[in-house]
Amino acid sequence: MRSSKKGTSKSGAEGLRILLINPFGIGDVIFSTPLIEILKTRFPDSYLCFVCNKRTYDVIEKCPKLDKVYVFEKGDQKRLWRENKILSLKSFVEFTKQIKRERFDIAIDMSLGHQYSFFLKLIGVPQRVGFDYKGRGRFQTAKLKFKGFDDKPIGEYYKDLLRLIDLDIYDAPSGIWFGSMDIEYIDNFFKEKRLYGKRVIGISPGGGISFGKENIVFKRWPASSFAALSDKLMKEPGTEVVLMWGPGEEGLIDEIKGMMEGEPVIAPPTTIGQLAALMSQCDAVVCNDSGPLHIAAAAGARTVSIFGPSDPNVYGPYPKSDKHIALKSGIDCSPCYRRFKIPKCGDLKCLGGIDYREVFEVVKSHARNERISV
Numbered sequence: 525m526r527s528s529k530k531g532t533s534k535s536g537a538e539g540l541r542i543l544l545i546n547p548f549g550i551g552d553v554i555f556s557t558p559l560i561e562i563l564k565t566r567f568p569d570s571y572l573c574f575v576c577n578k579r580t581y582d583v584i585e586k587c588p589k590l591d592k593v594y595v596f597e598k599g600d601q602k603r604l605w606r607e608n609k610i611l612s613l614k615s616f617v618e619f620t621k622q623i624k625r626e627r628f629d630i631a632i633d634m635s636l637g638h639q640y641s642f643f644l645k646l647i648g649v650p651q652r653v654g655f656d657y658k659g660r661g662r663f664q665t666a667k668l669k670f671k672g673f674d675d676k677p678i679g680e681y682y683k684d685l686l687r688l689i690d691l692d693i694y695d696a697p698s699g700i701w702f703g704s705m706d707i708e709y710i711d712n713f714f715k716e717k718r719l720y721g722k723r724v725i726g727i728s729p730g731g732g733i734s735f736g737k738e739n740i741v742f743k744r745w746p747a748s749s750f751a752a753l754s755d756k757l758m759k760e761p762g763t764e765v766v767l768m769w770g771p772g773e774e775g776l777i778d779e780i781k782g783m784m785e786g787e788p789v790i791a792p793p794t795t796i797g798q799l800a801a802l803m804s805q806c807d808a809v810v811c812n813d814s815g816p817l818h819i820a821a822a823a824g825a826r827t828v829s830i831f832g833p834s835d836p837n838v839y840g841p842y843p844k845s846d847k848h849i850a851l852k853s854g855i856d857c858s859p860c861y862r863r864f865k866i867p868k869c870g871d872l873k874c875l876g877g878i879d880y881r882e883v884f885e886v887v888k889s890h891a892r893n894e895r896i897s898v
Contacts, residue, residue, distance in 0.1 A: 539570045540570040540629050541627060541630075542570050542630050542631075543628045544632050547576065547577050548734070549815055550583060550816075553580040553583050555678045557584065557698050558683065559683070559685075560574075560699070561697070563686070565696075571591050571626075572589060573590065573591055573592040575594045578595050584699075584700075586702065592626075594622065594623070623647060630651035630652075630689070631654075632686070635654070636654075638660040638661070640654075650665070652666075668685060673864075678842065679843065703797065706801040709801070710805060713792055719764055719789070722763065723807050724764050724806045725757050725766070725806060725810065725891060726766050726802065726803055726806035726809040727788075728768040728803075728814075728817070730744070730770055730812070731815050734814075742833050742866060742869075743814055744812050745812055745832075745878065747776060747780050750810075753810065753884055754784055754786070756881070757887065758786040766806065767789070767790050768803075769790075770816070799816070799819055801823070806820075807893075808825070808887055810828045810830075811830070818842075824847075826892055829849070829850045829851065830878055830883070832852070836850035852874065853874045855874055857874070
């Protein structure tokens with residue numbers, strides 16, 4: 525549990541004090557970033573903070589409209605409880621004290637649970653807004669009946685929480701923030717690999733950890749399909765393919781490279797900010813239904829994404845834009861992932877049925893035409 529403090533103006537200290545809470549994955553946090561823009565527009569003098577987990581900290585840590593970002597890792601807290609209950613309690617009490625010292629007027633809780641709203645009530649936060657999922661909104665002062673993300677983009681559900689407090693809502697973009705050091709890191713990579721002046725297609729074959737390691741196959745297009753697509757793209761004049769990867773995905777990249785005829789460019793190790801900077805430089809990025817897709821979209825890249833069990837109208841890039849194309853097989857049983865229930869499926873025709881040649885044609889026509897030169 526930690527926080528990053530960015531300094532507070534006098535007007536911010538005297539304005540409404542607001543806490544946003546989203547403890548979920550990269551995509552969910554990016555879906556919630558329009559709330560930052562909306563709240564700062566409606567309450568320009570507000571003091572605005574965010575609670576996230578350590579995996580998503582880099583998504584918003586550099587956001588200039590946030591005064592402070594807190595990290596609370598539920599998994600770490602559980603492990604510490606098993607190892608040393610006294611230290612676990614001390615750690616949680618210290619986190620609670622940090623939040624209490626801020627004297628927040630209102631908390632927007634996107635956690636779907638009751639734990640955050642319970643401790644916020646204990647420390648005296650007067651307004652607590654959140655989802656009432658399976659009766660877990662009992663400690664909220666304003667709550668939205670909710671059965672799961674089902675019929676509209678997740679970002680719209682998050683905006684509904686602001687509507688509960690009578691705010692006028694408008695279409696704000698999703699955001700991710702990266703700095704000059706991130707840009708310099710990618711600039712050096714592009715120079716080293718002589719990518720400037722070429723059509724660069726980013727391929728991100730991983731992600732999907734939100735389903736859990738045992739179910740990650742439901743989120744990923746087959747490695748063989750990524751390999752075939754990459755080879756076909758590399759046969760296009762002036763085109764380079766960059767294989768992108770995150771922690772623990774080195775083996776996946778090796779597998780894809782081993783299936784290929786050509787030699788793709790392998791991205792260097794990246795933080796989330798560096799990955800966003802890299803994706804922003806690509807002429808198109810091909811992703812699974814996963815966190816990297818939403819990083820690419822928030823970074824301004826043109827994307828082509830592969831969807832299987834999930835509904836792209838709910839889980840696709842947000843806000844919707846003609847810069848983003850989601851591909852799915854169109855079989856009758858897809859999408860089958862609804863209201864957080866992972867399907868039981870042995871063949872995954874929805875993913876395997878998407879042919880790499882179809883994806884190639886879409887990427888070829890969708891990629892940015894102008895070349896980036898140094």
